[in-house]
Amino acid sequence: GQNIDQPTEMTATEGAIVQINCTYQTSGFNGLFWYQQHAGEAPTFLSYNVLDGLEEKGRFSSFLSRSKGYSYLLLKELQMKDSASYLCAVRSGGYQKVTFGIGTKLQVIP
């Protein structure tokens, strides 16, 4: 089986930086995704890490350490529209099968 852990809620200030952590335990690891999901909507793709290190994409960056079973999503220059749930998801074992964590609900305050 798989176990994916991330904080359920976080609050951060507009313009600041926030880091959302995700730890996982799985066999046959084959990549880690981060998705953003606004209430009542489907998830949208943010990043995909399969090798160790930091991937930067605009205001969002994602880091992976396979040996530690650890990833984080870094959001810079926070905007009010970044208030959403951020889902950590792990692909492992079977072809394209992805398992999601519970998601971190981020609230950005003025």
Next chain:
Amino acid sequence: GAVVSQHPSWVICKSGTSVKIECRSLDFQATTMFWYRQFPKQSLMLMATSNEGSKATYEQGVEKDKFLINHASLTLSTLTVTSAHPEDSSFYICSAFDRTDTQYFGPGTRLTVL
């Protein structure tokens, strides 16, 4: 980017009826599609993997006779919730990977069973 559509976007039905949800990949072919279910304030739970031209693979605890999946073409998968009950009320989301190995989600279908 690639697009995945779902129809309907929402549906309300009476208990005991069946509801069909369609998932289409609009500009790419998908031999495999995935069906997820999301209850309020919970994460997405994979229900089944839909395979074009063959039987779907269901996750543990998901009743295959209740959630019928048909993947008749490379761009269409359907999920039929049979004899729906109020506890089946949920947000149903499908997804597919395009050939660049990027996963795209449909917009979701909100099912409410009265």
